[in-house]
Amino acid sequence: MESLTIGFAICGSFCTFSKVLPEMEKLVEKGYNVLPIMSSVAYSTDTRFGKAKDFTDKIESICNKKIISTISDAEPIGPKKLLDALIIAPCTGNTAAKLACGICDSSVTMAAKAHMRNGRPLIIAISTNDGLGINGKNIATLKTTKNIFFVPYGQDDAKGKTNSLVADMTKINETLKSALSGQQLEPILLN
Numbered sequence: 001m002e003s004l005t006i007g008f009a010i011c012g013s014f015c016t017f018s019k020v021l022p023e024m025e026k027l028v029e030k031g032y033n034v035l036p037i038m039s040s041v042a043y044s045t046d047t048r049f050g051k052a053k054d055f056t057d058k059i060e061s062i063c064n065k066k067i068i069s070t071i072s073d074a075e076p077i078g079p080k081k082l083l084d085a086l087i088i089a090p091c092t093g094n095t096a097a098k099l100a101c102g103i104c105d106s107s108v109t110m111a112a113k114a115h116m117r118n119g120r121p122l123i124i125a126i127s128t129n130d131g132l133g134i135n136g137k138n139i140a141t142l143k144t145t146k147n148i149f150f151v152p153y154g155q156d157d158a159k160g161k162t163n164s165l166v167a168d169m170t171k172i173n174e175t176l177k178s179a180l181s182g183q184q185l186e187p188i189l190l191n
Helices: 014-029 040-044 052-063 071-077 093-101 107-116 136-143 169-180
Strands: 005-010 033-038 085-092 122-128 148-150 153-155 165-167
Touching: 005 014, 005 107, 014 033, 014 052, 014 085, 014 122, 014 169, 033 040, 033 052, 033 107, 040 052, 071 107, 085 093, 085 107, 085 165, 085 169, 093 107, 093 122, 093 136, 107 122, 122 169, 136 148, 148 169, 165 169
Parallel strands: 005 033, 005 085, 085 122, 122 148
Antiparallel strands: 122 165, 153 165
């Protein structure tokens, strides 16, 4: 399995970047060929969590590859069958909604759409403030879609942000292994 090519797409849930990058490093250390993909917002936005250039430099250093950050660069993923699996971590509520509705307007949604045409696993590590609210229907739609698997998730702040859901990013590798075997890692809902 270590010779497989895994796409690793990152969306703008900036508060989770510090948890996601070590998981990307673990995949590379295991010998996976990791192709980094970032939404244009994640690729170019400085936030209180860090400067965009620091994150992009770190990601390119981990993967030893240039980041795909445009729709046109992501489009060949499907026709060329570049990926054995695609991970979206973090996957924002915005991206989940777009995937559930078939909207393709970013490098990440294009990568997912292009990849899914090949019937290969798409792994979603959700991170959204409205997963138990209006975005719940989109998560449910994705959960019932063939070849989509979720990194186990739960409420990250049940009292302060009652609708917020976030994946346990330390379970990305385990979820990937299960997804490559066609199985959802269980339990999907964490306490």
